Amino acid sequence: MEEYHMKLADWENKREDKRRRILMEEAEMKQHGNEWPSLSKQRNKLVEKWMFRKRPENIEPGVGRWVSYLNRERKLDSMIGRRPTAPPSPKGLYLYGNVGSGKTMLMDMFYSATNGIIKHRRRYHFHEAMLEINARMHQIWKKQVEDKSLQSSLSSWIMNLPFDTKVKEWLAAEERYKQEVQMKNILPAVADMFLIDQREDHRGASVLCFDEIQTVDVFAIVALSGILSRLLGSGTVLVATSNRAPNDLNQDGMQRDIFLKLVRKLEEHCQTILIGSDIDYRRLIAERCVEQDHFFWPLDGNAQKEFQRMWHEITSKSGGQITSTTLGVMFGRTLEVPESCNGVARFTFEYLCGRPVGAADYIAVARNYHTVFISDIPKMSMRIRDKARRFITLIDELYNHHCRLVCTAASSIDDLFQGTEEGTLFDLESFQFETEIEGSKLRRDVLAEGNMSSGGAPTGIISMLSGQEEMFAFRRAVSRLIEMQTPLYLDGVQSFHPYFERHHQ
Secondary structure (H helix, E strand, O other): OHHHHHHHHHHHHHHHHHHHHHHHHHHHHHHHHHHOOOOOHHHHHHHHHHHOOOOOOOOOOOHHHHHHHHHHHHHHHHHHOOOOOOOOOOOEEEEEEOOOOOHHHHHHHHHHHOOOOOOEEEEEEHHHHHHHHHHHHHHHHHHHHHHHHOHHHOOHHHHOOOOOHHHHHHHHHHHHHHHHHHHHOHHHHHHHHHOOOOOOOOOOOEEEEEEOOOOOOHHHHHHHHHHHHHHHHOOOEEEEEEOOOHHHOOOOOOOHHHHHHHHHHHHHHEEEEEEOOOOOHHHHHHHOOOOOOOEEOOOOHHHHHHHHHHHHHHHHHHOOOOEEEEEEOOOOOEEEEEEEEOOEEEEEHHHHHOOOOOHHHHHHHHHHOOEEEEEEEOOOOHHHHHHHHHHHHHHHHHHHOOOEEEEEEOOOOOOOOOOEOOEOOOOHHHHHHHOOEEOOEEHHHHHOOOOOEOOEOOHHHHHHHOOHHHHHHHHHHHHHHHHOOOHHHHHOHHHHOHHHHHHHO
């Protein structure tokens, strides 16, 4: 793989160098045409007539530049050759199965075993990966905007050429067009940045561990297809977990053609294995050990007293003063932390889950605080379904970063997602708040194939309303909350949380 990446870098450099030479040759021809205006009046008239000829009405603007770009690319293919092909890589693994069956544990054991052996390796949870893709896309788009603002995109290598202004402007326009074409196919560029360690001078074999592959919306399908196809086609070994087999990931039929390409790539490059146990091992471990209770319920005086006692005990051990602080999140956003002290933070449920915050905010909290206190967690019902979803994402990130969670709640962990007297989380009659009728169409029709008809909602909508994905997410949250109370998990906080890893370094 190191040899392949060296060949790839050499191919990219040669191709770019040759592309500029071809552009220079075309620019010299244009410059030569401008330097000899007195050769022949008749010739000038013919050239002028050709240059300013009327464009046929059926030809769209930019077609000429597109043809020139394609011709240049074909010429480069014939002169430099096509992109080098990666050597065959070992098949990866796609593990799927029930909650608590050990999928993530197996993947993490493998990831730990690659330490010191594989240079270019990353482990992502689904939420973190989607945010990383968004951030990389934003970074590329921002750079393009900045480039455009620099002297009308006349880059330094063009400015210093011995050509007339018009010829330089033509060169700059060709460069801009090339960038625009690349921007329309941005995902391969994002994939190329995905596993690169900027401190390394060269690349080698790469491993991507991806926890909980999901296709929750159109962007997830398109992004995963583009990123994983590029990485797998470039020799990256994928080890992934999910609750579903590849073919069952997209039960709502979104972007079916793109989804099927993703499935074919996964099947080609990964061995699919069902972890078929019905046992939730997190719950089994909890039943066999003495719990160190950090989950206090119901919401009464005793729970509040224990919660306060533990807050004072842990903050006293950590030292320092309890202060408010501001965390950087993403894209210039920040999150205010009302109370924190040396890696310990305290919030209310409403503050974290009752406002428009999401995975990026929860990742920032999980990375910066090894112990998180959350008070007043209610029983989840249809009325607060949006808060329930945020809470599940929050638990996912606290668990993924191995945080210690201390909280007060209205019910036991097992009863937290069972609904209230107001109704369950899957009361379809109450679902109308999320699927308001607008001009006789559901707002979420964009996520399903087909339109509304007299026969009712399309199958994609019905599938989503059935809450199958959320049922799995709720079971996963319950399973993780149970494990987070066990000595095995709590003893690992100091070993695995990023806060302590940073301090050890």
